[in-house]
Amino acid sequence: MTTLLPEVKAEAPAIRQAEPMLVAMRDPATDRFAVDWAAHRAASLNAPLTLLHAIADPSLMPPGISYGDEVIAGRAMINREAERVTHRYPCLRVGTYLHCGDVVEALLGLSASAPMIVVGADRKDPASGEFKGSVAVQVALNSSTPVVVVPPGQVHLPVTGENPGGVVVGVDGSEVSHAALTRAAEEAHLITTSLTVVTALGASPERMAVGASTMLLEVRERYPHLSVSWIVDDLRTPAQALALYGAGSDLLVIGRHGSGARSAMSLGSVTHTLLLEPPCPTLVVTRREPEPRVGATPQGQA
Known part of the structure; x- marks a missing residue:
């Protein structure tokens, strides 16, 4: 006797939303570039x-200011x-979040699940030249996800296949670098551009040069078709070299702290200097490993 069992339909695996x-x-005036x-x-x-x-906490509002009006x-503003x-990217899924309180706390609170945080560079007072606040520096120091700091001014938006400035990275032989x-290398491969590796020689040039060359061999093996150049600058400090070669690039990638950092819980002096006045959009690599990229082949500008 043959027994026919009911057909079992395979359920489609649940798709994890990015x-x-x-x-x-x-x-909008200062952060539109970001x-x-x-x-x-x-x-x-x-x-x-x-x-x-983020809007300020009600307790910090000057007397006579209606907090309800500030919220509205x-x-x-964020809806506009x-x-x-x-309108510029019709297929882009855009959400808004209005936070009542400190913007740094809001970003850090959401950083555990976000693949990336993007902020504008901290602003200078035009009269005194002093920086007004330290949002970018504080977020880069404490975020658990990569942070990109975008400077004011015209920012080049890379299109797949273009190679105007490429990706620049600072390497000093440390694990963070x-x-x-x-x-x-992943970012350069993603947008089909070139990679420039910058090593500024310091107190231990032999260790940094050997360590960097070993790292480059790994990149060559993983991305054999990636155009990679290595610049060893023995005339400038690391911050000066990265500012010079990063100017006009699509992206500058740096670690949160390099071989000279006093503590793993602090920004390195090079990173701190570059974040105050980034030469181009600057990505700070934090503790979390890079996540797989969302979607398929990257597209050009919509």
Whole structure:
């Protein structure tokens, strides 16, 4: 006797929704470059994007200011920015998040799940030349996900296949710079551009040169078709060399702290200097390993 068993239909595996990239917008005039950079990247990777805006805690509001009006104005501003981004990238999934409180706390609280945080560079007072706040530095120091700091001014938005500036990475032979090199090679491969590795010789040139060359061999094996150049600069400090070669590049990749850092819980002096005045969009590699890229082949500008 043959027994027919009911047909078992295989259930399609659940698709894990990608977590959105985060971009902080303090005001449209200064942070629009960061928003545009983040939107372009998210659209290229077919990833969602969340625009975050924070308004001060009610206890910090000056007397006579209506907190309700501040909330309404903040919500209207971030909604207008979301509409502008959606108009430019119709297929991009854009969300908004209005936070009542400190913007650094908001970003760090969401950094555990976000694949990347994008912020504008900290602003200078035009009269005194002093920096007003330290949002970018604080987020880069404490975030558990990579942080990109975008300078003010016209930012080049790379298109797949272009090679105007490429990706630049600083390598000093440390384990942190190894992670930075790995991430930089991945970024250069992602947008089909070149990779420039910069080593500025310091107190231990032999150790740094040997360590960097070993790392480059690993990159060659993993990305055989990637155009890689190695610059050893013995005339400039690491910060000066990276600022020079990073200017005009698509992306500068640096570790949170290099071989000379006093503590793993502090920013290295080179990283701190570059984040105050980044020469181009600058990615700080943090503790978390790079995550698989969302979507398929990266697309050009929508």
